Amino acid sequence: MSGASHGGHEAAFEILDRYKNVDVTVLEAGDFVSFMSCGMKLFLEGKTTGMDNVRNFKPEDLTKVGGKIFNNTKATKLNPDKKTVTVTHTDSGKNEEIKYDKLIISSGVNPAKLPLPGIDLKNVLLMRGYDWAKKINDAQHDDSIKNVAVIGAGNGIAAAEVFEKAGKNVTLIDAGHKPLENYLNDDFTDVFEKELKKNNVKLAMDTKVEGFKGNGKVETITTNKGDIKTDLVIIAVGITPNTDWIKGTVDLDKRGYIKTNDYLKTNVDDVFAIGDAIFPFNIPANTKVPIPSAIAARHEAQYVSEHLFEEKPSRPFKGIVGAQLLEVFNAHAITTGLSEKNAKRAGINAKEIVLKDHLRPDYIPDSDNPECYISIVFNQDTHQVLGGSVLSSYDISGEANVLSLAIRSKLTLEDLAEADFFFSPTYDKQWNLVNLVAQKALNLYKIV
Numbered sequence: 001m002s003g004a005s006h007g008g009h010e011a012a013f014e015i016l017d018r019y020k021n022v023d024v025t026v027l028e029a030g031d032f033v034s035f036m037s038c039g040m041k042l043f044l045e046g047k048t049t050g051m052d053n054v055r056n057f058k059p060e061d062l063t064k065v066g067g068k069i070f071n072n073t074k075a076t077k078l079n080p081d082k083k084t085v086t087v088t089h090t091d092s093g094k095n096e097e098i099k100y101d102k103l104i105i106s107s108g109v110n111p112a113k114l115p116l117p118g119i120d121l122k123n124v125l126l127m128r129g130y131d132w133a134k135k136i137n138d139a140q141h142d143d144s145i146k147n148v149a150v151i152g153a154g155n156g157i158a159a160a161e162v163f164e165k166a167g168k169n170v171t172l173i174d175a176g177h178k179p180l181e182n183y184l185n186d187d188f189t190d191v192f193e194k195e196l197k198k199n200n201v202k203l204a205m206d207t208k209v210e211g212f213k214g215n216g217k218v219e220t221i222t223t224n225k226g227d228i229k230t231d232l233v234i235i236a237v238g239i240t241p242n243t244d245w246i247k248g249t250v251d252l253d254k255r256g257y258i259k260t261n262d263y264l265k266t267n268v269d270d271v272f273a274i275g276d277a278i279f280p281f282n283i284p285a286n287t288k289v290p291i292p293s294a295i296a297a298r299h300e301a302q303y304v305s306e307h308l309f310e311e312k313p314s315r316p317f318k319g320i321v322g323a324q325l326l327e328v329f330n331a332h333a334i335t336t337g338l339s340e341k342n343a344k345r346a347g348i349n350a351k352e353i354v355l356k357d358h359l360r361p362d363y364i365p366d367s368d369n370p371e372c373y374i375s376i377v378f379n380q381d382t383h384q385v386l387g388g389s390v391l392s393s394y395d396i397s398g399e400a401n402v403l404s405l406a407i408r409s410k411l412t413l414e415d416l417a418e419a420d421f422f423f424s425p426t427y428d429k430q431w432n433l434v435n436l437v438a439q440k441a442l443n444l445y446k447i448v
Contacts, residue, residue: 004028004069005036006294007106007275009056010301016065018305024067025098027087029074033059035130038294041158044137045165051133075107078249080268102308105246105258105266106275106301109239109292114151118212124233127159139232140166147171149221149230151209153179156236157192157328160201163234171202171228173209173221180326183335187354187373188391195331204228239292241277253279257290262316264304272308274300281319284337284386284407285346291322321407323400330393334400337387337407340377350386352377355437355445359394361425370394374437376403376413383412383442390433402434413438 004026012026028034034056043054059069070087076095077086084097111128113119125139126132139145140163148163150156153174164170172179178189179196196203204225212233213220221228241256251259251267258273260266262281266273275297279288299320307313323336343350354375358366370393377387388403390396406416416438423430431439439445 003106003108003275004034004056004071005106005108005275005297006056007108007297007301008104009034010298011104011106011274011305012062012067013057013065014302014305015308016067019309024062026062026067026069027073027075027085027098028069028071029090030130031072031091032130033057033069033071035133036294037128037133040127040133040136041162043133044140044162051130051137054133074245076245078103078246078268078271080249080271083270101270103271104301104304105250105271105273105277106297107242107245107277109276110242111235112238112240114209114235114237116209116211118214118218121212121214122217123214123231124212124218124235127156127234127236128239136162136234140168145231147230148232148234149173149228150234150236151221152236152238153203153205154182154236154238156234157196157326159234159236160196161199161328163232164199164201168232169202170200171204171230172196173204173207173223173228175206175208177205179203179205179328180333183324183326183339184333184389184391185340185352185354185375187356188333188375188389191331191373191391192326192328192333195329199329239276243277263307263313264300264317272304274304281317282338283319283321283410284384285342285348287346289322289342291320293320293322293324296320296322321404323404325397331391332393332395333389333391334397335387335389336400336404337385338377339387343377343379343386348386349380350377351380351441352387353437353441355433355440357429357433357436359392359396359428359433361429364425372396372433374399374433376416376437376441378413378441383414385411385413385416385438388437396433399433413441417442417444 012024036054039054042048062069072091074088075085076088084099111126148168149171150159151173160170160172179192208224210222212218243256258278260273260278264272276292282289303317321337326333340350340352356373358369359372360369373391375389385406390400421432
């Protein structure tokens with residue numbers, strides 16, 4: 001098993017639980033085992049029990065159930081003819097070949113690094129992994145750092161919030177028109193834009209970063225719209241697959257992502273691939289697309305573990321819907337399935353409907369009746385639900401999970417319009433938001 005994050009974790013424990021007389025070994029390139037980058041924001045805000053606890057599992061958790069784990073062990077080459085993986089022990093520099101009968105590659109991705117002048121200056125940081133989390137945490141408590149620039153208005157909004165709360169002057173930079181525009185429609189991005197501005201985050205949209213300047217450490221970001229003074233830069237502009245070590249052996253696409261068949265097998269016998277470095281089957285798109293998420297990796301790992309020793313698996317991997325949380329300050333959104341744009345790219349006659357409403361009946365005062373947005377993306381020919389998003393200051397993740405289940409089950413607008421949910425004015429309206437947005441899409445929406 002190569003990689004100890006979500007996919008490697010799930011596969012290792014699943015195999016040990018499912019089978020007898022198996023020898024499971026997990027290889028981890030880093031020193032710290034199984035850091036959860038998705039928990040980084042909570043750690044930086046001081047909302048965890050400590051940095052070393054922000055992890056999927058501890059090494060001793062695996063050894064207790066009969067597994068082995070080698071940290072500081074970087075996979076550098078795959079040798080299918082010998083069924084070995086060449087590794088480098090990064091603490092000693094020594095190389096070794098480790099044998100396998102079945103290999104599951106879950107090597108994941110690396111944070112994208114901008115190939116620009118000055119990128120190696122001090123105080124230019126990336127936002128992924130244990131080591132970067134420590135550096136970012138140190139920076140937010142460094143009083144000499146007063147001005148912070150975050151590049152990337154997607155997942156970078158988390159860093160913007162963290163440093164604004166730490167009392168820094170924050171500028172959020174992106175080449176796009178609006179924060180989160182690759183994830184959400186204009187109604188939703190408008191809310192996020194206002195929320196960032198309300199909390200004193202300066203927005204530098206439509207801005208292309210051209211380089212970094214400074215004497216030893218970063219002092220200035222050069223852009224197509226002029227220079228931006230800063231003491232610290234956080235780069236959150238995407239990911240690149242960690243697959244250089246298998247190039248030329250395992251089939252990769254032009255971007256370096258691992259090609260897999262319907263059973264998550266690679267072109268190499270007995271070698272499977274899961275996690276962020278593959279394109280899993282996307283249920284609503286009916287094709288393979290990138291779905292970088294912990295949930296996707298765990299579903300894939302569970303499937304591979306179940307069918308690991310079958311010559312031909314009894315069923316293909318069913319696929320993933322793909323849901324993601326996007327939040328900053330008091331705006332919390334979840335998007336699931338396909339956006340209208342991506343659905344159309346997949347050749348589907350898709351449409352998105354947005355509903356803005358209050359959560360509870362109108363006789364509840366606004367102070368206790370949060371405003372909510374919910375959208376639904378559907379196939380105009382069949383009414384099949386393809387995607388959707390929710391947004392509120394209140395937790396309406398339940399509605400997002402209903403949408404995810406509807407997409408996975410290939411339900412229609414009519415199914416959701418007629419679905420019966422519980423009602424209490426303490427929690428919602430007589431018609432749930434999911435009912436209402438489906439009814440609006442069917443031109444049945446009425447004021448309640």
